[in-house]
Amino acid sequence: MALFTCRDLSFAYEGNTVVAGLNFSVQRGDYLCVVGENGSGKSTLIKGLLGLKQPQGGEITRGENLKSHEIGYLPQQTAAQKDFPASAYEVVLSGRLGMRGLRPFYSGADKAAAAEIMERLDISLLAGCCYRDLSGGQQQRVLLARALCAAAVGSGSGHGLRALLLDEPVTGLDPIVTYDLYQQLSRVNEEAGLGIVMISHDVRSAVLYASHILHLDGGQAFFGSAADYAASETGARFLGR
Amino acid sequence: MPNIQNVLTEMLSYPFLVRALTVGLLVSLCAALLGVSLVLKRYSMIGDGLSHVGFGTLAVATALNAAPLAVSIPVVVLAAFLLLRISENSRIKGDAAIALISTSALAVGVLVISLTTGMNTDVCNYMFGSILAMSKGDVRLSVALSVVVLLLFILFYNKIFAVTFDENYARATGTKSGLYNMLIAFLTAITIVLGMRMMGAMLISSLVIFPALTAMRVCKRFKSVTLCAAVVSVLCFFAGVVISYLCATPTGASVVIVNIAAFLLFWLAGALRTVRPA
Numbered sequence: 001m002a003l004f005t006c007r008d009l010s011f012a013y014e015g016n017t018v019v020a021g022l023n024f025s026v027q028r029g030d031y032l033c034v035v036g037e038n039g040s041g042k043s044t045l046i047k048g049l050l051g052l053k054q055p056q057g058g059e060i061t062r063g064e065n066l067k068s069h070e071i072g073y074l075p076q077q078t079a080a081q082k083d084f085p086a087s088a089y090e091v092v093l094s095g096r097l098g099m100r101g102l103r104p105f106y107s108g109a110d111k112a113a114a115a116e117i118m119e120r121l122d123i124s125l126l127a128g129c130c131y132r133d134l135s136g137g138q139q140q141r142v143l144l145a146r147a148l149c150a151a152a153v154g155s156g157s158g159h160g161l162r163a164l165l166l167d168e169p170v171t172g173l174d175p176i177v178t179y180d181l182y183q184q185l186s187r188v189n190e191e192a193g194l195g196i197v198m199i200s201h202d203v204r205s206a207v208l209y210a211s212h213i214l215h216l217d218g219g220q221a222f223f224g225s226a227a228d229y230a231a232s233e234t235g236a237r238f239l240g241r
Numbered sequence: 242m243p244n245i246q247n248v249l250t251e252m253l254s255y256p257f258l259v260r261a262l263t264v265g266l267l268v269s270l271c272a273a274l275l276g277v278s279l280v281l282k283r284y285s286m287i288g289d290g291l292s293h294v295g296f297g298t299l300a301v302a303t304a305l306n307a308a309p310l311a312v313s314i315p316v317v318v319l320a321a322f323l324l325l326r327i328s329e330n331s332r333i334k335g336d337a338a339i340a341l342i343s344t345s346a347l348a349v350g351v352l353v354i355s356l357t358t359g360m361n362t363d364v365c366n367y368m369f370g371s372i373l374a375m376s377k378g379d380v381r382l383s384v385a386l387s388v389v390v391l392l393l394f395i396l397f398y399n400k401i402f403a404v405t406f407d408e409n410y411a412r413a414t415g416t417k418s419g420l421y422n423m424l425i426a427f428l429t430a431i432t433i434v435l436g437m438r439m440m441g442a443m444l445i446s447s448l449v450i451f452p453a454l455t456a457m458r459v460c461k462r463f464k465s466v467t468l469c470a471a472v473v474s475v476l477c478f479f480a481g482v483v484i485s486y487l488c489a490t491p492t493g494a495s496v497v498i499v500n501i502a503a504f505l506l507f508w509l510a511g512a513l514r515t516v517r518p519a
C-alpha cells in the first residue's frame with residue numbers, strides 16, 4: 001500500500017479546472033519531485049494531498065495508516081502575517097504539536113528535538129529572534145525546521161514523521177544552504193524511509209536527487225522514475241537539453 | 242496629594258468596590274490573553290460585534306425580568322460562533338457582515354428599551370458601564386467562569402499559538418483548527434459578557450484589543466506578548482478603577498484612558514528601540 005494514491009484526480013477553483021487526470025502514487029521511501037510551469041497546479045496538488053483542498057473529481061487515498069500528524073509540511077507562503085510576534089524557536093517547536101495529541105504541554109524530548117533540528121539546519125543562533133525580522137531564506141529554514149522537527153528521534157510512542165511535503169523549499173535560499181538542504185532531505189529519505197513530495201523549479205537537482213518525477217502542465221505530462229524523465233522528451237525539453 | 246495606601250484601604254472597605262475589583266481584574270486578565278490571538282487573527286471586530294449583541298440581550302433580559310448573565314451568555318456564545326463562521330467564509334465580506342449583526346443587535350436593544358423602561362440610568366449603565374452592577378451572585382458566577390476561561394487558555398495555549406500563527410499548517414498536520422477557533426470564540430464571548438456591565442457595551446472590546454496591541458509594541462515572542470499583555474491589562478484596570486474612584490469619573494472610560502496611555506508609552510519605547518537598537 002502506498003502513502004498516497006491518486007486516481008483520476010482533478011482540482012478546480014470556482015469551477016475552473018486547473019489540473020486534471022492525475023494518476024500516481026507515493027510509496028514509503030519515495031522521493032517525488034513535482035515540476036511544471038507557474039500556475040500548473042503544483043501547490044494545489046500538495047494542498048489536496050494534505051486535505052486542505054477538496055478535489056474536483058477523482059480520489060486521493062492515504063495508505064499504510066498514514067495519519068495527519070505524521071505529515072510534515074513546508075508551505076510556499078505562510079498564512080502567518082508579516083507582523084506576527086513569534087520567536088523562531090516557538091515556530092519550530094510548534095512542529096511537534098500534531099504528535100502531542102491531547103497532551104497539552106511540550107515534553108523535554110520535544111524541546112530537545114526542536115533544538116537539535118535547529119542545530120542541524122544551522123539556525124540555532126536565530127532561536128530567540130523574532131520570526132518576522134528574519135530574511136526570506138532564514139524564514140524558509142525555520143519553517144523547514146518546523147516540518148522536520150517531528151522527524152527527529154525521541155518523538156515518543158513510536159510516532160515520527162512519515163511523509164514530508166515541501167512547496168518550493170529551495171526558492172530564495174543561497175547555494176550553500178540549498179546544497180545542505182538537499183543533503184538533509186536525502187538523509188531523512190534514506191535513513192528514516194520518509195516519503196518526500198517536493199515542488200521545485202530546480203529541475204536539474206530534482207533529476208539528481210529525486211527517485212520519481214511528476215511533471216504537470218494542466219494534466220500529467222510525465223510520471224515515472226527520475227532516470228526515465230531525464231531520457232524522456234518532456235524531460236529533455238524542460239531540462240533545456 | 243492623597244496617600245495611596247490610605248486610598249486603597251478606603252476603597253477596599255466598600256464591598257461593592259471589592260466585588261468590582263475581583264471580577265474586573267479576572268476579566269481583564271482573560272480579555273488580554275484572548276486578545277493576543279484575536280488581534281493576530283484579525284478577529285478584533287468579533288469582540289466589538291459581540292459586545293453589541295451583549296447589549297441587545299441585556300436589554301431584552303431586563304425587559305423580561307430575567308437574570309442578565311444567564312440570558313446573555315448563551316446568546317452571545319451563539320453569536321460568537323455565527324460571527325466566526327461569517328469571517329471564515331471569504332465569500333461574504335466578513336467585516337460588513339459583523340457590522341450588520343452588531344448594529345442589528347443594537348437596534349433591537351434600543352427598541353426593546355424604549356418600549357419598556359425607556360432611556361434611564363440603567364440603559365446608560367449598559368452602554369458605558371457601572372461599577373455598581375455586580376451582585377454577590379454575579380460575582381460568584383463571574384469568578385467561576387473566569388477561572389474556567391483561564392484554565393482552558395493555559396491548557397490549550399500551544400494549540401492556540403499554532404492555530405493563530407499558521408492555521409493551514411496546523412490543520413494539515415492534524416490539529417483540529419476549527420475546534421480551537423471555536424474555543425477562542427467561546428472564551429471570548431464569555432469574557433465579554435462578564436466584563437460588559439462594568440466596562441459598558443461600548444467600551445468592553447477595548448479590554449480585548451488594547452493590551453495585545455500595547456504588548457506587541459515592545460515584545461517579539463508570542464509568550465512574552467501574552468504575558469506582557471496580561472500584566473499590562475491587569476495594571477491598567479487597577480489604575481483605571483483607582484482614578485475613577487479619586488476623580489469620580491466613569492470606570493469603563495477611565496480604564497480605557499489608562500490603556501491608551503500605556504499604549505502610547507509602549508509605542509514610544511518600541512519606536513526608540515528601533516531607532517537606536519540595543
Ligand SMILES: Nc1ncnc2c1ncn2[C@@H]1O[C@H](COP(=O)(O)OP(=O)(O)O)[C@@H](O)[C@H]1O
Pocket residue numbers: 013014018036037038039040041042043044045
Ligand atoms: N485560492 C485560489 N483561488 C482561485 N484560484 C487559485 C487559487 N489558488 C490558485 N489558483 C489558481 O490555480 C492555478 C494553479 O495554482 P498553483 O497550484 O498555486 O500553481 P503552482 O503552484 O503550480 O504555481 C493558478 O492559475 C492560480 O491562479
Ligand SMILES: [Mg+2]
Pocket residue numbers: 042043044076167
Ligand atoms: Mg506554487
